[in-house]
Amino acid sequence: MHDIRAIRDTPDAFDAALKRRxxxxxxxxxxxxxxxxxxxxxxAEEAQALQNAASKExxxxxxxxxxxxxxxxxxxVAEKKAEVAAMQGRxxxxxxxxxxxxxxxxxxxxxxxxxxxxxxxxxxVKRWGDVPRFDFTAREHFDIEAVxxxxxxxxxxxxxxxxxxxxxRGVARIHRALAQFMLDTHVDHNGLTEVNxxxxxxxxxxxxxxxxxxxxxxxxxxxxxxxxxxxxEVPLTYxxxxxxxxxxxxxxxxxxxxxxxRSEAGSAGRDTxxxxxxxxxxxxxxxxxxxxxxxxxxxxxxxxxxxxxxxALGVPYRTMLLCxxxxxxxxxxxxxxxxxxxxxxxYREISSVSTTGDFQARRxxxxxxxxxxxxxxxxxxxxxxxxxxxxxxxxVLENGQQADGSVVLPAVLSPYLGGKTRLALDGTLAGMLxxxxx
Numbered sequence: 001m002h003d004i005r006a007i008r009d010t011p012d013a014f015d016a017a018l019k020r021r022x023x024x025x026x027x028x029x030x031x032x033x034x035x036x037x038x039x040x041x042x043x044a045e046e047a048q049a050l051q052n053a054a055s056k057e058x059x060x061x062x063x064x065x066x067x068x069x070x071x072x073x074x075x076x077v078a079e080k081k082a083e084v085a086a087m088q089g090r091x092x093x094x095x096x097x098x099x100x101x102x103x104x105x106x107x108x109x110x111x112x113x114x115x116x117x118x119x120x121x122x123x124x125v126k127r128w129g130d131v132p133r134f135d136f137t138a139r140e141h142f143d144i145e146a147v148x149x150x151x152x153x154x155x156x157x158x159x160x161x162x163x164x165x166x167x168x169r170g171v172a173r174i175h176r177a178l179a180q181f182m183l184d185t186h187v188d189h190n191g192l193t194e195v196n197x198x199x200x201x202x203x204x205x206x207x208x209x210x211x212x213x214x215x216x217x218x219x220x221x222x223x224x225x226x227x228x229x230x231x232x233e234v235p236l237t238y239x240x241x242x243x244x245x246x247x248x249x250x251x252x253x254x255x256x257x258x259x260x261x262r263s264e265a266g267s268a269g270r271d272t273x274x275x276x277x278x279x280x281x282x283x284x285x286x287x288x289x290x291x292x293x294x295x296x297x298x299x300x301x302x303x304x305x306x307x308x309x310x311x312a313l314g315v316p317y318r319t320m321l322l323c324x325x326x327x328x329x330x331x332x333x334x335x336x337x338x339x340x341x342x343x344x345x346x347y348r349e350i351s352s353v354s355t356t357g358d359f360q361a362r363r364x365x366x367x368x369x370x371x372x373x374x375x376x377x378x379x380x381x382x383x384x385x386x387x388x389x390x391x392x393x394x395x396v397l398e399n400g401q402q403a404d405g406s407v408v409l410p411a412v413l414s415p416y417l418g419g420k421t422r423l424a425l426d427g428t429l430a431g432m433l434x435x436x437x438x
Contacts, residue, residue, distance in 0.1 A: 001362040002102050004034055017108035020115055020324045030101060037094035044087035051080035103207070104214050107359040109324045110333040116323030122336070123323070128307065129316030131340050136403045140343030141394045142274040145405025147171055150427035151275065162272075163264065163279045169427040170420075174396065174409065175282075177416035179257050179389045182284040182309055186386055190305045192255040192286060197235040199258050200226040205238040208364030210330035210356070220261050228261035233383040236287035240379065241364035245289070247371040250379065251298060252289040255386060257282065275390050276348065282389040288382040291368065292358065295380035296333075299355045302384045303335050306351045309387050313410040315395045316340040318347050332357040337387075339395040350391045353384030397423070 007014045011027035018025060054077045061070040114123050132138075142151055150171035156164035167175055186192040206212040206227050211219060211234065220228040229235060236254045245252075260283050271277035286305060290298045303319065310317045322334040331354040338347035358378035361367070367376040400408045400422075407423040414421055420429035 001359060002105055002108075003362065004030075004098070004102065007031065008034070014108070018105070020109055020113075021106055021327075022117060022325050023106070026101075026105065030098070033094060033098050033101065037091060037098055040087055040091040040094060044084055044091055047080050047083045047087060051077055051084055054080060100213070103363070106329045107210075107332050107356060109327060109331075110355075110357075112321075113327065113333050114321065114323045115325075117325040119323075119326045121323030122320040122326055124318055125321050125335070126307075126319040127316075128311060128318070129314070129340070131316050132342060132399055134342065134401075134403070138342035138345070138398065139401060140274055140341075141397045143343070144397060144401050144407060146407050146423040146425050146427060147397055153275075160279075163277065165275045165278065170423045170429040171393070171397075171427060173417060173429060174413065174423065175389060175393050177413045178392050178396070179282060179284055180416050181312075181413060182386060182389070182392075183255065183257050185309060185312070186255040186284070186286065186305060190253075190308075192253045192305075195232075195236060195239075195254050195256045197232055197256050197258065199229045199232070199235075199261075201229055201234050201238070202226065204241070204364075205234050208241050209234045209237050209360055210363060214329060218263055220263060229258065230262050231260050231283060231383075231385075232256040232258040232285040233287055236285060237289075237360060237381050237383065238364060240289050240366040240381075243366060244376050245366075245368045245379065247291060247368050250289060250291050250368060251294060254287045255284060257284045257389075274394070276394060278390060284386045284389060286353075286384045286386040289366070290380050290382065292377065292380050295355050295357065295382060298380075299333065299335070299353060299382055302382060302386075303337075303353045306337055306353055306384055306386045309392075310337065310339060310350070310395075312412050313392070313396060315392075315399055315410075317350070328352070328354060330354070330356045330359055332359065339391065341395060341398050342401070343398045348391070350395065351385035351387045353382070355380065355382045 007027055007030055011031060015025035015027050054073050058070060058073045058077060061073055114121055116122065141147055150168040152166040152168060156166045183194060187194050203212060211230060219230050236256055260281050262279060264277060264279060286302050288298050288302060307317065307319065317337050317339050320336045320338060322336055327334050334352055334354040336349050337351040339350040341348050357380055360381045361378040366379050368379050369376050396410060397407050402408060405425050409417070409421055409423060411421070417429055420431055422430055424430040
């Protein structure tokens with residue numbers, strides 16, 4: 001949410017930020033609505049003052065026995081009361097219109113975010129790992145022999161429809177191991193606090209984390225008005241809503257592994273093969289609540305946490321600084337980490353790490369008390385995937401595929417897989433040399 005006072009003070013800067021995102025200027029229409037709202041509030045206050053003054057005089061006229069003046073003043077009070085009620089109602093309507101308008105305007109990009117219309121304007125800032133060179137034609141994850149029998153799209157479609165999958169045998173266990181490995185790394189090495197949080201949230205939580213009203217069609221809502229979370233960013237970030245934290249208690253760093261749900265509205269025809277784009281998926285999320293002056297450094301820290309997962313797994317990746325035209329609605333700055341997928345012969349997004357500044361904090365009224373005293377200020381909020389578990393599974397399977405159709409797995413997963421190190425052709429887990437299956 002934007003600060004209306006900042007728009008009043010620097011309308012040109014506000015419009016310039018919108019222009020960088022490819023949007024038309026809005027300050028004039030916003031300020032016109034704001035001016036009408038403020039005028040109505042002032043008029044209501046003036047009418048209220050007249051009503052209060054007349055109310056005092058009514059008693060005096062009654063006591064003096066001046067019936068004519070008493071009736072005149074009583075009529076005036078009734079008239080002003082009706083005027084005040086009408087003006088206050090109009091002021092509330094205008095305030096709701098202004099709030100709705102502001103809630104649909106994207107965050108202003110940071111100064112260092114490159115300008116661009118789409119992903120072609122993104123800037124590569126890092127590349128890690130050697131892309132594997134196979135002496136055979138690399139296959140996509142669902143075509144690898146060891147994977148195919150355990151990645152069941154047909155049965156999932158029978159029970160749930162398109163863009164769902166059932167994982168079985170070794171593939172299911174690798175998926176579970178990846179999530180456990182990510183959580184353990186973030187908790188034991190990266191200093192995040194693990195949270196087991198709900199995946200059903202109320203309107204207020206979706207609105208406070210900028211998912212409503214603009215993106216309601218992208219999420220699933222239950223018949224009783226609850227929302228299935230598109231990511232655990234929503235419940236984690238909303239934990240500080242309507243709170244005033246002590247500066248000494250920041251940063252607050254959290255991580256959670258949850259199911260996530262997205263309708264994928266507008267993505268018809270995209271990534272229909274395999275499990276790259278699903279309605280239901282799992283993700284390990286990172287959320288930080290920080291002081292304003294620390295949020296940029298915190299974003300770099302979170303980015304390193306996410307990159308470290310891929311490095312430990314041995315998955316090549318590149319990190320992209322998103323341009324203004326490809327950045328999410330609530331983001332001030334976003335880095336995408338893209339894992340190398342040999343089957344597609346390209347890099348694909350596996351994590352987004354974003355800082356929203358105080359954009360979300362204003363929507364959910366999350367503040368902190370400065371250590372040196374003074375008026376409470378809004379916190380800064382950040383979120384990032386650490387990582388998307390299903391997409392990480394794809395990357396591990398495709399990068400570890402062998403000519404015979406088996407898959408060699410990252411060594412760091414072995415403790416989570418009973419010491420096993422590869423996915424055999426029948427979809428079970430095995431050691432490198434033995435024939436034991438688990």
